[in-house]
Amino acid sequence: AQKVTQAQTEISVVEKEDVTLDCVYETRDTTYYLFWYKQPPSGELVFLIRRNSFDEQNEISGRYSWNFQKSTSSFNFTITASQVVDSAVYFCALSEPERSNDYKLSFGAGTTVTVRA
Amino acid sequence: DTEVTQTPKHLVMGMTNKKSLKCEQHMGHRAMYWYKQKAKKPPELMFVYSYEKLSINESVPSRFSPECPNSSLLNLHLHALQPEDSALYLCASSPTSAKGTQYFGPGTRLTVL
Numbered sequence: 001a002q003k004v005t006q007a008q009t010e011i012s013v014v015e016k017e018d019v020t021l022d023c024v025y026e027t028r029d030t031t032y033y034l035f036w037y038k039q040p041p042s043g044e045l046v047f048l049i050r051r052n053s054f055d056e057q058n059e060i061s062g063r064y065s066w067n068f069q070k071s072t073s074s075f076n077f078t079i080t081a082s083q084v085v086d087s088a089v090y091f092c093a094l095s096e097p098e099r100s101n102d103y104k105l106s107f108g109a110g111t112t113v114t115v116r117a
Numbered sequence: 118d119t120e121v122t123q124t125p126k127h128l129v130m131g132m133t134n135k136k137s138l139k140c141e142q143h144m145g146h147r148a149m150y151w152y153k154q155k156a157k158k159p160p161e162l163m164f165v166y167s168y169e170k171l172s173i174n175e176s177v178p179s180r181f182s183p184e185c186p187n188s189s190l191l192n193l194h195l196h197a198l199q200p201e202d203s204a205l206y207l208c209a210s211s212p213t214s215a216k217g218t219q220y221f222g223p224g225t226r227l228t229v230l
Binding site: 035037042043044045046047050091103104105107108109110 | 148150157158159160162165167172173205207209211218219220221222223224226
């Protein structure tokens, strides 16, 4: 079963539009961690945010914001006033350290964001 | 400093060649990872080293052989690869376990002819 679902395969926006990426996860653990990574065309996965299951505070970092809702098992990501440099594949990921000490990240399928000038 | 370096950036090899991919981190992390990523797919875990010992092998074919010479270095030795092994190979490191954030290197784009 897919543990992390990113329903949007591709999103295309015009510069300065806002874009929201959805992430829904599935776990039975009480302690878990959620991540977002950005992968530009160059290939490197760039860490954006880590959130633990006990911290439901939303976070804002510049033009990026994250909305964590345990009630709906969602960890959505919004880019405000998008720029061409935001064009990338964005991955949501889940780690469940309670399950075993096995270091695994469960990745979603990724959402490709294209920002047009 | 959250930098993981990988060499080479690109590698083209024949099916009979032997080559190695290298990964280095100087963040004091004790867990290091190899991932394989095909186009338009998420990364797939291959190997995990924890405190320089192989902790996880995700049923990877023996033509891929990992090595962790010390806590900062991780190698992936390649031998007799197949064209379907062509992919982006990503290295990552994290402080310790799955609680920690994994930081990724820029990857090596491997083409097997």
